[in-house]
Every structure is written in C-alpha cells, then in structure tokens.
Amino acid sequence: MRRELRLSGFGGQGIMLAAVIVGRAAVMYDGMYAVQTQVYGPEARGGASMAAVVFDDEPILYPKVSDPDILVIMSQEGFEKYGANARADALMLLDRGLVHSRPSCRYYEIPATEDARGILGKVIVANIVMLGALVASTGVVSREAIERAVLDQVPKGTEDLNLRALRQGYTRGEEARE
Amino acid sequence: MSFADWLRADRLPHIWCSGCSNGTILNCTLAAVEAEGWDPDRTVFVSGIGCSSRAPGYISTDSLHTTHGRALAFATGVKLADPSLNVVVFTGDGDLAAIGGNHFIHACRRNIDLTVVCMNNLIYGMTGGQGSPTTPIGALSTTTPYGASEPAFDLVALAVAAGANHVARWTAYHVRELERAVQTGLETPGLSFIEVRAGCPTNYGRKNRLREVTDLAEYFRTKSMLKAKFDRLVAEGRPVPSDAIVVGEFVRRSNPAMGVVP
Amino acid sequence: MQGNTASAEGAIAAGCRFFGGYPITPSTEVAEAMARRMPKIGGVFVQMEDEIASIAAVIGASWTGKKAMTSTSGPGFSLMLENIGFALMTETPLVIVNVQRGGPSTGQPTMSAQGDMLQCRFGSHGDMAVIALAPDSVQEMYDLTVKAFNLAERFRCPAFLMADEIIGHMRERIELPDHVDVVDRRPLESGHLPYEAGEDGVPGFPVFGTGHRVHVTGLTHDERGYPVTTDPVLHEALVRRLVGKVENARREIADYRVTNPDAEVVFVCYGSPARAVQQVVADHPDLGLGILRLRLVWPFPEHALAEFPNARVFLVPEQNLGQVAREVERHVLVPVVSVPKLGGELHTPAELLRAIEEARSR
Numbered sequence: 001m002r003r004e005l006r007l008s009g010f011g012g013q014g015i016m017l018a019a020v021i022v023g024r025a026a027v028m029y030d031g032m033y034a035v036q037t038q039v040y041g042p043e044a045r046g047g048a049s050m051a052a053v054v055f056d057d058e059p060i061l062y063p064k065v066s067d068p069d070i071l072v073i074m075s076q077e078g079f080e081k082y083g084a085n086a087r088a089d090a091l092m093l094l095d096r097g098l099v100h101s102r103p104s105c106r107y108y109e110i111p112a113t114e115d116a117r118g119i120l121g122k123v124i125v126a127n128i129v130m131l132g133a134l135v136a137s138t139g140v141v142s143r144e145a146i147e148r149a150v151l152d153q154v155p156k157g158t159e160d161l162n163l164r165a166l167r168q169g170y171t172r173g174e175e176a177r178e
Numbered sequence: 179m180s181f182a183d184w185l186r187a188d189r190l191p192h193i194w195c196s197g198c199s200n201g202t203i204l205n206c207t208l209a210a211v212e213a214e215g216w217d218p219d220r221t222v223f224v225s226g227i228g229c230s231s232r233a234p235g236y237i238s239t240d241s242l243h244t245t246h247g248r249a250l251a252f253a254t255g256v257k258l259a260d261p262s263l264n265v266v267v268f269t270g271d272g273d274l275a276a277i278g279g280n281h282f283i284h285a286c287r288r289n290i291d292l293t294v295v296c297m298n299n300l301i302y303g304m305t306g307g308q309g310s311p312t313t314p315i316g317a318l319s320t321t322t323p324y325g326a327s328e329p330a331f332d333l334v335a336l337a338v339a340a341g342a343n344h345v346a347r348w349t350a351y352h353v354r355e356l357e358r359a360v361q362t363g364l365e366t367p368g369l370s371f372i373e374v375r376a377g378c379p380t381n382y383g384r385k386n387r388l389r390e391v392t393d394l395a396e397y398f399r400t401k402s403m404l405k406a407k408f409d410r411l412v413a414e415g416r417p418v419p420s421d422a423i424v425v426g427e428f429v430r431r432s433n434p435a436m437g438v439v440p
Numbered sequence: 441m442q443g444n445t446a447s448a449e450g451a452i453a454a455g456c457r458f459f460g461g462y463p464i465t466p467s468t469e470v471a472e473a474m475a476r477r478m479p480k481i482g483g484v485f486v487q488m489e490d491e492i493a494s495i496a497a498v499i500g501a502s503w504t505g506k507k508a509m510t511s512t513s514g515p516g517f518s519l520m521l522e523n524i525g526f527a528l529m530t531e532t533p534l535v536i537v538n539v540q541r542g543g544p545s546t547g548q549p550t551m552s553a554q555g556d557m558l559q560c561r562f563g564s565h566g567d568m569a570v571i572a573l574a575p576d577s578v579q580e581m582y583d584l585t586v587k588a589f590n591l592a593e594r595f596r597c598p599a600f601l602m603a604d605e606i607i608g609h610m611r612e613r614i615e616l617p618d619h620v621d622v623v624d625r626r627p628l629e630s631g632h633l634p635y636e637a638g639e640d641g642v643p644g645f646p647v648f649g650t651g652h653r654v655h656v657t658g659l660t661h662d663e664r665g666y667p668v669t670t671d672p673v674l675h676e677a678l679v680r681r682l683v684g685k686v687e688n689a690r691r692e693i694a695d696y697r698v699t700n701p702d703a704e705v706v707f708v709c710y711g712s713p714a715r716a717v718q719q720v721v722a723d724h725p726d727l728g729l730g731i732l733r734l735r736l737v738w739p740f741p742e743h744a745l746a747e748f749p750n751a752r753v754f755l756v757p758e759q760n761l762g763q764v765a766r767e768v769e770r771h772v773l774v775p776v777v778s779v780p781k782l783g784g785e786l787h788t789p790a791e792l793l794r795a796i797e798e799a800r801s802r
Contacts, residue, residue: 020611027613036611040466040550062719063610063712064786186655189666219651224500235655235667240648242503243657243667244496245526251493255500255508256648258484259458263504263649281496284489 009074132169247277551784641685703730
C-alpha cells in the first residue's frame with residue numbers, strides 16, 4: 001500500500017537527514033520500495049525546509065508527495081507552509097514546543113526538541129526523537145529497520161546518543177497513540 | 179637527431195609572415211626539448227588559437243590545437259590524466275591574457291607541470307592587427323586607431339604572483355638565452371612560464387614603426403634591460419625608461435607541483 | 441541512493457577514471473561523489489576554474505586514453521558549448537551529465553526542468569548530430585551513464601546524460617549489477633591515418649604517447665589530421681561523416697520502452713515526467729493509453745512512433761515548452777499535443793488526465 005510522508009522544519013534541524021534515514025530503513029532493511037525527495041532552498045540554515053518520502057510494497061511510479069497521509073512538522077513556518085492544508089484524514093506529528101498552531105486533522109504533540117535538550121542533553125537529536133515517535137505511532141517502517149538505518153547515517157561516536165534519542169521517541173509515540 | 183627532426187616536413191612551409199618571430203621561438207623551443215633528450219613519442223604540444231597556436235601543427239609529436247584561450251585547461255587534463263607525458267604549451271598574448279586569462283592564473287596557482295611559451299607580439303596577428311591586453315599605451319592597432327588607452331598586463335608579474343615555479347622573459351632577439359630559459363622550464367617541476375617578446379611586422383610593426391625585421395631586432399636589442407640591472411636601478415632610486423623590456427629570470431622555486439610523476 | 445551519486449557510480453563501473461568539473465546546483469553531488477571515489481580507484485578528480493576549463497580538461501584527459509566525464513547544469517552547459525563542438529569535430533569520446541534546472545539564465549537552480557534538450561541537440565555552432573540519454577529513475581542514472589560511456593567510446597563523440605533535478609536529487613532503491621558490459625574505443629591500427637574512418641564512419645583512436653604523433657585540431661582537417669580550411673569538398677565530406685556516423689546508427693542505438701501499442705492516445709515522454717505518465721496509465725487501464733518512453737532522445741528514434749499504428753493523438757509532457765514535441769510533430773500525421781510544465785515541479789496525474797480529456801475532445 002502506498003503511504004506518503006512529508007517532513008518540514010527549519011534548516012539545520014536535520015529534516016533532510018530524517019527523511020533519508022526513514023527511506024533507507026524501508027528500502028534496505030524492510031524490503032520495501034521508497035522514494036525520497038526534497039525542496040532545496042538556497043539557505044542551509046533557517047527558512048522552511050521540506051522533505052518527503054513515498055513508501056510502497058510495489059515499485060513506485062509517481063515519485064512526488066502531493067497530499068501526504070503522514071506529516072512531521074517541526075517549526076511554525078513549516079506548519080504554515082507545508083502543514084496547514086493537510087487533508088482531513090491525515091495524521092500529523094508536531095514538535096510541541098516549536099509549533100504553536102494545531103491542524104484540523106488528527107495530530108500527536110511530541111516534545112521532541114524539549115526531550116532532546118532536557119533528557120538527552122543535545123538539541124541536535126530532536127529529529128531522531130521525532131523519527132522514533134513516527135515509527136512507534138505509525139509503523140511506516142519497523143523498529144529494527146529504523147535503528148539500523150540511524151546507525152548507518154549518524155557520525156561515529158554518536159551512535160549511543162542517537163539510539164537513546166530514537167527510544168525516547170518510541171516512548172513519546174506510544175504515549176501519544178494511547 | 180637535431181631540432182629539425184622534430185618538424186613535420188609535410189606541413190611546411192608554415193603560415194607565418196616573413197619577419198615574424200614565431201619561427202625563431204619555435205626553433206628555440208625545439209632546440210631545448212632536443213637538448214633535454216625528450217622522446218617525441220612521449221611529448222605533447224598544446225595550443226589555443228592565434229598565430230602562435232599554429233606551432234604545434236608543425237611539430238612531429240602528438241599535438242592538440244584547441245579552442246581560443248583554453249590551451250592551458252586542455253593541457254591540464256592531458257598532464258593530470260597522464261603525468262608521464264611531457265607537455266609544452268604554445269600561446270599568445272590574446273589567447274593567454276585576454277580570453278584565457280582565468281586559465282592562466284589558475285594553471286599557475288595549481289603549479290601544474292607544464293612549460294608555457296607565450297609569443298607576446300602585443301597584437302592580434304591572425305585576425306589582422308587588433309589591440310590586445312599587452313598592447314602598450316599609445317600603440318596603434320585597428321581597434322586602437324587613436325592609440326591604445328588601456329594599461330597593459332605584465333604577464334611575468336601575473337605568473338609570479340599566481341604561483342608558477344619558474345618565470346622568465348626574453349625577446350626573439352635573445353635566442354640563446356631563450357633556449358636556455360625553455361630548457362630550465364622543461365627541467366623545473368611545476369609550471370614554467372616564459373614570455374617571449376615577439377615581433378609582428380605585418381600587423382604591429384607596420385603601424386608602429388617596426389616594419390623592418392632589422393628595426394625589430396634593433397628595438398629588442400636596445401630596449402631590453404637585464405633584470406639585474408633593472409633591480410639595481412630601482413634599488414638606487416634611479417629612473418628606468420618607461421619602454422624598457424625587462425628580461426631575465428624572475429623566479430625559480432620548488433613549490434609543490436601538480437601533474438608530476440609520483 | 442541519490443540519482444546524482446548513482447550516475448557517478450555508473451561512470452566508475454563503465455571505466456571512467458578522470459573527472460573534471462565545477463560546482464553547480466543541482467548536479468554538484470556527481471562531482472562530490474567523484475571527488476570521494478576517484479583517488480581511491482586510481483582515477484583523477486580535478487575541480488577546474490569554470491565549466492569551459494572543465495570540459496577542456498576532460499577532452500585533454502580523453503586523448504591520453506582515459507575515459508572522462510564532467511557534470512553540470514544549464515548555465516555551465518551553456519559555457520561548455522564551444523568545446524562540445526571541439527569534441528565533436530575532433531571525435532573525442534567523453535560523457536557530459538546535465539542535471540537540468542529551470543532557465544533561462546540563472547533561473548531556478550534547485551528546481552527541475554528539461555529546457556536544455558534542444559541546446560544539447562543544436563547548441564554548439566555548425567551542423568552536428570549528438571547522442572543524448574534521459575533517465576527516469578535512480579536506477580537509470582546508473583544504467584544510462586554506463587550506456588553513455590559505451591556509446592561515446594563506440595562512436596568517438598560526446599554523449600550526454602540529460603537528467604533533470606527531480607531524478608538527480610531523488611533517492612530510491614537501486615540494484616547495482618555485479619557485472620556491466622563495457623565498450624572501449626577501438627585503437628588506431630598502424631598503417632591507417634588518424635582520421636581514416638571505417639565503414640561505420642568511426643576512425644580508430646590514436647592515444648597520446650603511443651607513437652602515432654597525431655595532430656588534433658578543431659579546424660577542418662584531412663585524414664592525417666592536418667588543417668585544410670578552404671577546400672569545400674573536404675569540409676562537406678568531414679561534416680557529413682561526423683553527422684552520419686551517429687544518424688546512420690539511429691535504429692541500432694534506439695532505446696525506448698513501449699506500453700500498450702494498440703492505444704489510441706499515446707504519451708511520448710522521457711525523464712521525470714515519464715514517472716507521472718506511468719502512474720496515470722497504471723491507475724486508468726480503462727482509458728486505453730499508450731506510452732512511448734524514450735531512454736535515448738537523440739538521435740530521435742522516429743521509427744518508434746510507428747509502433748502505435750492506432751494512435752490518434754500523441755501527448756508529449758515535458759518540463760519545457762515543447763522541445764521534443766516539435767520533433768514528434770515532424771514525424772507523424774496525427775495531432776501532437778505538447779503538455780508543458782514550467783516552474784520546476786513534476787506534472788501531476790490530474791494535469792495529465794486533463795490533457796487527455798482535452799486531447800480526446802479535439
């Protein structure tokens with residue numbers, strides 16, 4: 001079944017990396033098909049960045065996400081640009097501390113940046129917390145797959161931190177679903 | 179083998195006008211490669227477009243006659259792809275300093291192991307005598323009919339500043355010094371740049387009172403000033419004639435070079 | 441894997457050992473991949489001072505016998521055009537990857553386009569024939585880069601991979617083959633002149649440094665390689681041979697995919713728009729739609745249009761104002777409808793359905 005995911009936040013949060021990791025998890029470790037695309041702006045930091053992933057059990061023809069089933073929103077500007085018009089039956093995971101608006105579709109408030117800063121001590125892993133919450137609440141890919149994909153993509157020496165971030169995300173995702 | 183054996187006999191006569199310095203400069207360069215004992219089968223001559231750039235076509239080696247201004251970029255590809263080849267570039271003032279100016283400074287910056295011989299005749303000869311970036315202020319050409327008004331490039335200073343390992347300037351009058359300078363260039367790892375002041379009786383000389391070959395030879399002889407003397411005059415605060423052609427070796431150093439066989 | 445990275449890997453698999461380039465969005469990842477990979481496999485990576493120098497260095501490298509490539513996008517491609525002509529004239533094998541972005545001018549650096557298709561075909565001055573491939577997936581970024589090298593080597597000419605930003609930047613599943621078929625240029629045999637062509641119009645290649653003492657010039661030249669610039673007969677024969685060696689191979693090297701040859705409404709597509717077309721055709725089997733998907737656009741495989749004997753209309757969706765549509769129009773008697781999409785995004789299935797509806801009501 002085709003599922004479409006869109007992620008948005010501000011440049012520097014690791015939105016692109018999160019998309020690459022979850023796409024990699026699907027293709028390399030869950031035996032699915034996935035296509036990852038993104039909108040490139042000129043700014044490397046700030047602004048609203050957007051990445052998207054299409055998942056399917058079958059080869060994917062149309063590679064772009066136009067009307068996503070799942071949205072991960074990590075900034076207010078990202079919400080306004082890429083989240084506000086989410087379709088009614090979509091599911092949105094939003095970063096509780098950074099997104100002030102709430103959508104009309106179903107949504108989970110995830111304290112990703114708060115946990116990254118407070119519990120994990122590194123705000124930079126907020127994107128990985130969000131990925132954990134995404135996987136726990138939607139099952140787009142398996143936990144085993146996302147863990148292996150995270151380990152493939154993160155810098156050496158940060159594996160433990162990133163796995164802890166991922167597991168913190170699982171907890172938040174499970175809490176949100178209940 | 180003599181330098182004459184390096185020529186493609188079936189391509190002669192060449193296209194250069196009588197009195198043109200290019201043949202002299204070609205001979206000096208071939209004498210230098212011959213003296214170095216280079217193997218013609220392992221030597222590549224590269225050029226751009228212009229009178230100077232016809233030189234490789236007369237030499238019996240592999241030769242690459244490229245697009246206007248780009249000889250150094252082509253030569254960079256040849257030399258990086260096969261550093262065991264000996265690569266010499268012929269170019270002119272228009273080719274090197276105008277359309278190819280960017281490639282010139284970057285080839286010097288990379289300090290790639292090429293020997294670059296620039297036949298600087300102060301004019302676009304092949305297209306009929308237009309002003310170039312080295313045309314002196316006041317000189318007449320078809321595009322500077324009232325005298326050139328733009329300052330000219332000092333090619334040697336450019337090459338030194340941009341990082342070439344060996345830089346020299348001579349004139350077509352100084353055949354022995356030129357041959358030795360080219361030979362030094364061939365022996366120096368890294369980029370060697372040799373500017374040769376060349377005469378173009380047809381397109382430059384005719385308009386600028388250097389029509390006769392003997393006038394040109396006399397001009398080069400009398401206007402040239404050895405770098406040592408020039409340095410001494412400057413150090414002593416004495417005047418240097420504004421039309422002096424400062425000749426000699428300007429730098430010889432052994433900075434790291436690209437395109438050298440490891 | 442990302443499309444641009446896949447192109448670099450395909451090049452390496454095809455034997456590429458020299459890359460000269462200059463950074464430009466959205467192609468830069470090709471150069472970055474080559475910068476990482478080349479030193480580890482005994483190849484050369486050089487970042488040149490501009491795109492003119494990049495292709496010049498690639499041509500120079502090719503004459504030493506190395507397989508060589510550059511990658512760029514619109515503005516850089518424009519700068520390369522003069523030396524592309526030099527490569528055509530001197531019959532230098534090389535590959536140019538153009539990850540197309542929105543133009544004219546600096547345009548939309550991060551958005552997709554297919555606006556360079558005619559520039560590739562006709563852009564350098566003088567008459568010419570070129571070989572150009574257009575990938576529609578990350579897999580094809582790899583496969584068609586290999587193919588571009590093989591065609592460049594076989595026909596001794598530049599070959600173009602005319603990708604677009606969507607395919608270049610996309611990441612998706614790719615199967616890297618254990619083995620790829622690689623074609624190498626035929627060496628010049630002794631007793632033959634450097635530009636003496638065989639029956640296929642392609643001369644043997646005299647690698648620099650191997651004793652052939654070849655003169656290579658962009659001037660009109662005879663079979664020895666010597667400039668002969670005022671002989672009308674010789675010039676015409678040379679240009680006709682250069683064009684003919686590619687044009688005469690049109691059927692042999694054609695590379696396209698046919699879906700539903702009985703269809704009355706047929707899409708002709710290449711590059712990323714082909715993905716939208718395939719989605720629409722898969723979602724609407726009832727509409728009787730056909731697809732001619734070109735993996736090789738130039739030389740244009742006009743005979744492929746005859747694979748759709750019932751076609752009543754050809755729809756050509758492109759990220760330009762109809763550059764290949766115009767070519768299709770030259771070869772068929774039924775209506776050809778250009779379905780342009782400018783602005784950098786992919787045609788949506790809804791837009792294609794609307795185009796089908798309009799075409800049917802004509």
